[in-house]
Amino acid sequence: WYQRRVRASHHDKEAWRVRAYHLRKMDAYTRHKELIRNYVKLYGGSVGDFARDSSKDRNDYSVLKDNHKFLWDQGEPKTWEEKLAKHYYDKLFKEYCIADLSRYENKQIALRWRVERERERE
Numbered sequence: 001w002y003q004r005r006v007r008a009s010h011h012d013k014e015a016w017r018v019r020a021y022h023l024r025k026m027d028a029y030t031r032h033k034e035l036i037r038n039y040v041k042l043y044g045g046s047v048g049d050f051a052r053d054s055s056k057d058r059n060d061y062s063v064l065k066d067n068h069k070f071l072w073d074q075g076e077p078k079t080w081e082e083k084l085a086k087h088y089y090d091k092l093f094k095e096y097c098i099a100d101l102s103r104y105e106n107k108q109i110a111l112r113w114r115v116e117r118e119r120e121r122e
Contacts, residue, residue, distance in 0.1 A: 064088055 023031055040047055067085035077083045100110035 060084065 063081045064085050067081045072086055072089055077086045097111045097113050
């Protein structure tokens with residue numbers, strides 16, 4: 001029985017080497033899919049059990065929308081969301097435009113950027 005055990009051990013090592021070789025040859029996505037498929041085959045269940053909960057996901061736009069302030073005080077933002085919103089606010093083009101509202105009743109509004117001469121007069 002000892003020889004059978006040594007042969008089985010040798011066979012297991014060789015099988016592991018071959019398996020490791022094939023796993024190293026795969027790209028990360030294919031290797032991931034292979035490992036998940038083997039896990040499901042071994043332990044049961046379905047691939048759907050591995051789906052992540054995306055209900056709490058937030059992108060940059062939703063973070064900016066939640067933390068936007070029209071005017072920021074001089075205090076430092078505390079959370080990373082506030083820091084992102086403050087960084088975005090600092091990069092905004094903060095010039096004023098001139099609006100002509102004389103025809104607003106006819107739903108006609110005119111907007112134009114101030115020229116440099118008008119800015120220098122202030």
